[in-house]
Amino acid sequence: MARRPIFLAAILALLGIVAAGGVYAQMEATERGIPPLDSSGTLEIGGLHVDVGGKTPQESRYAGWRVAQRLGFKKLWAKSHKLPESQAPNLSDATLDTIVSSIIVEREQIGPNRYIADLGILFDRARAGELLGIGGQTRRSQPMLLIPVTITGGSATSLELRNPWQRAWAQFRTSQSAIDYVRVSGQGVDPLLINAAQARRPGRGWWRNILDLYGAADILVAEVNVHRLYPGGPARARFIARHGPDGEIVGGFELTAPNSAAIPQMMERGVQQMDALFTTAYDAGALARDSSLNLPEPPPPPLEEEVAEKKAKAAPTTYRIGVTAPNAATYNSAFAHLRAVPGVARVDQLNIALGDTSYFNVSYRGDVGRLVAILTSRGWGAEVSGGQVRLFVRRPEPPAEQRPAQPQPQPTQPQAPANQTEPSAALRVPATGSSERAELG
Structure with a gap:
């Protein structure tokens, strides 16, 4: 009997875990926004492959991280100075420990006495800059608002829903890029202001408002069109880099993924190659700001004579x-x-x-004749004499005298001649009657 409560408690705990997982999955599916990583204080080197052995798994892993630090510094030095890695200086492990900020594990396999992994190293910019010789300020572009657009299945989305393309840009470390990206998280009003439709709108006024809101000076659109052979199968993506409010094409390339699980890695490679396209265009001077994004120049100030005339017209005169x-x-x-x-x-x-004349001082913008005309139209009597105006109540005019109407003569009836007698009733017959009826009458 003691095992039954324990068994029921285990079932309830399992159901709670499943329910919690379902709620978390639902929140993950409907939640918007991926905050971008802040990489302003670090220098990143990725894609470091290590394959080392050791007596224990922990010793093998530690040795692999040591090797990755040495390879990462040499690769970073060669990239900064544009020289081969063989000319990079050799630093001790103690010095590397002070300038390494963190280690990113991209993929790793740990065995009993062997460690195989793909790692990334983050170096502290302030400490590593002195050893790399890049402590000074680097040349960077003006702030560029980045809009990632994904086209798949005939529909285009940007920040409305979470997608691998937006996540790849949010996780991209921009500290070593010559482009000063302004990346938005997609939270709040971001999906309403920055979306796939906005990337196609040419209206300069709306673009100015968006750029001012996010503190940017220009627009970059990173577009990817993904075609899947079948759900879960191979995928081919066409990447297009655009610039400006009109979406001028900077460049493009294609990448493939063997299956849907490899799409995030394909998007990460796409971000790196697209950043290289933007950087090359910036170095060539092709990312110049469109002059139509500037505010229109104000109209020229009016001439002094016009200003004096307007002031004279606007100044009231006292009457x-x-x-x-x-x-x-x-x-x-x-x-x-x-x-x-x-x-x-x-x-x-x-x-x-x-009972007498009261006086007012009236400040009026206009001629006194117009003032008198307005008052007269409102029923007042007015007289102008020597620049002064006297108003008085206009007496109503007496009604016109109504005369009685003259009797009109009646028309007279014409009188018959005296020698003409009234015809008898017997003779009042139609002319068309027969003579026989006339004789009978």
Whole structure:
């Protein structure tokens, strides 16, 4: 009976592990964004193959790492000075331990007394730079916004979904490249602003906004078109390097992978070769910034005469206006009308004299004739004398006198002659009647 609770606990634990793994797999499939590695303080050398033996597996592995450090420094020195590796200096293992930052295990096989691996070495830039003679500043390009685009199955994606091409660029160490890449992680609003469709848009205004947002000066598009023979089978990829908002082609190449499991390695080689294409184009001066990405020049400043004329037109003129207001309602109405006239900047009350003439100082942008015309159209009477305007309430005109309508004579009926008698009813017959009926009548 004691074994049954233990057996049930084991089953529950196994189910919990499977459920947790399913949740993690679901999060991994739907999560966006791959943060790029920060390699500004390191120097990387990869592809170091070692095959050493030892008495124990640990001793063999340690010896293999020692050999990789020596090979890595010589290879890095030869790459920095563009000389053969045979001319590189030999450093002691103690010195190499101080300048090596970390060791990257790309592939390894550990046996009882043998170690076979492909390794990468990361050297500290500050410490290794003095021994390599590259402690000074290196020539680099202006910040370039990198947009990785993957085309597969007829659809193009960039940062919308995680893919091997984006991961390869995120893991690429750019410290030794002449191109200053600005790589985005794909989190937040990145998939909305930087996607495969944006790489094809020519609009300069939107490109300026994106470049300002990410602190870049130009655009690089790394495009790969992947064709699979069948799911899980061999794959062939066509890599195209583009530059600028119009996607001008810099170069291209093709790589193949024996199966889908080898696609990540193919993408890593594609990143290195594409970086070489961009670097070669930069050294040749082919990555110049498109002038259309610059902000348009402002219009030339206006001439002094035009500025003085505009200021003269814009400066208001003060007019003194008197208003004959018999009561407070008329005064308030005049004050409100003066303030509501278009072009009036200010109305100052000089005095209030109800039943007499009250005066205002009106600052108006325009001619006094136009001011008077506007006030007249609003029902006020106005008189202009000596530069002053007097407003008064216009008296309504008396209604016109209505005269009674003259009787119109009735038309007279024509009178028959005296010697003509009224015809009898017997003779009122149609002309078409027969003579017999006329005689009977």
